[in-house]
Each structure stands twice: as C-alpha cells, then as structure tokens.
Amino acid sequence: MRESVRLSGVPRDGEGPAPSLADSLAEVARGDQDAFATVYDRVAGPVLGLVRSVLRDPAQSEEVAQEVLIDVWRCAAQYRPDRGSAMAWVMTLAHRRAVDRVRSAQAASDREQRAALLERTPAFDEVTEQVEARLEREQVKRCMSGLTERQRQSVTLAYYRGLTHREVADLLSLPLGTVKTRMRDGLIRLRDCLGVTS
The missing domain is CATH 1.10.10.10 (Winged helix-like DNA-binding domain superfamily/Winged helix DNA-binding domain)
Structure with missing residues (x-):
C-alpha cells in the first residue's frame, strides 16, 4: 500500500499534481485506503507535534496521535470544506483528543487524592x-x-x-x-x- 503513496504531495513521473488534503479526505470518506495513506503521510507529523505540545509525555502523545488518525479514518465524512481547511479540521480533532486526555488524567488524579484523603479520615x-x-x-x-x-x-x-x-x-x-x-x-x-x- 505504501509504495503507491505520494510523499509530501510530490507527483510521480508522468502524473498530475497531488490531490489536495480535502480531496484525499473525501476519498477516505468513501473508504479509499490509498487516500488514507496519503492523508496519514501529510498529517501524522503535525498531529504528533500538536499533541506532544499539549501532553508533554512522548508515549502518551504517540498513543493519542494514533487515536486521532483513527478518528480521521472513521470521521472523514464529517469534514466540511466550507467550514475551514482540511488541516485545521484534523488539528482540531487532535487538540480535542489531547485536551480530553489531560482532563481524564486530571480526573483520575483527583479521584486518587480523594480516595487517599478518605482513607486518612478517621471513622x-x-x-x-x-x-x-x-x-x-x-x-x-x-x-x-x-x-x-x-x-x-x-x-x-x-x-x-x-x-x-x-x-x-x-x-x-x-x-x-x-x-x-x-x-x-x-x-x-x-x-x-x-x-x-x-
């Protein structure tokens, strides 16, 4: 599958220009795996960079970035070109996922603190x-x-x-x-x- 993927939007010899990210997302919405490979190559780096800037933890960042790319595959049909660029849509998904992970970690930490406090509280x-x-x-x-x-x-x-x-x-x-x-x-x-x- 990867052999047919255009890297960085550079066309192969004898082919036309690489499709836009929005066009590739439209193809992904129809289930095109090659189009998803193209989208993946174009957005994976920026998604990981954004997620890492929010989470700071490399392992969690990679995990959340993968979740974002799965969301892109599953939700490509929800992208609306009239509401913004394809990259902005993908980065919004990434930011939301990263913030959700931070909130989830904070909620877990708060629960642990409350449980520890309850254990120390006399009957x-x-x-x-x-x-x-x-x-x-x-x-x-x-x-x-x-x-x-x-x-x-x-x-x-x-x-x-x-x-x-x-x-x-x-x-x-x-x-x-x-x-x-x-x-x-x-x-x-x-x-x-x-x-x-x-």
Whole structure:
C-alpha cells in the first residue's frame, strides 16, 4: 500500500499534481485506503507535534496521535470544506483528543487524592468519641476549678495520681478524716457540676 503513496504531495513521473488534503479526505470518506495513506503521510507529523505540545509525555502523545488518525479514518465524512481547511479540521480533532486526555488524567488524579484523603479520615465513631472525650475533659477541668484549693488537691492526688486516702493524708500532713471529708465534699460538688445522677 505504501509504495503507491505520494510523499509530501510530490507527483510521480508522468502524473498530475497531488490531490489536495480535502480531496484525499473525501476519498477516505468513501473508504479509499490509498487516500488514507496519503492523508496519514501529510498529517501524522503535525498531529504528533500538536499533541506532544499539549501532553508533554512522548508515549502518551504517540498513543493519542494514533487515536486521532483513527478518528480521521472513521470521521472523514464529517469534514466540511466550507467550514475551514482540511488541516485545521484534523488539528482540531487532535487538540480535542489531547485536551480530553489531560482532563481524564486530571480526573483520575483527583479521584486518587480523594480516595487517599478518605482513607486518612478517621471513622465517624472515632471522631465522635474523640470529641466527646475532649468535651468531657473540658467540663471536668471547669468543674475542678470550682472546687476549693484543698478539695482540688485531695481529689487530684487520689484520682489523677492514684494515691490512697492514707497516702494523700500523709503527703498533705493532714488527719485521715479531714482528707476523707474534703474528698467527699469535692466529689459531691463535681457530681453536681457534671450533672451526674446517682
């Protein structure tokens, strides 16, 4: 098939001038494979150049350029000479294909980023538990600040440091009964502040 193709529009000896690209497209629309070989030779370079300028990636550019040339074969009947030159029509197909590939790659990248973000996002229950725990801590801090200094010391030593009543009494140099009373009064105030019902 390639032996009969005219290269760069140069006629063979004894033949007339090479057909225009528009005429060749009309022949391609009728299924003429030799005419398509002529179109291919004339547009493949410019198509690849345009696609490569949009995509930058050589492998993808070659793939998209081949898709464009298949579109030219399939859609040659859609070319309308009254709307512009044949080369402009082919280059418009190439530009659209290249832009579609860029958009498709961007959409895939966006999907991957959203999926990665969702994987890193804690589950709803985990977030809810964290928020509730934080609110409870803040409420306990607020209620602890409502205790007297002595009540706060006793409760902190017993419940946050894990000391026994006796150890608290020894540490504060107070009688055991006094420590128990302070702790009881402090816990009652905390219970009322936190709204805990017994």
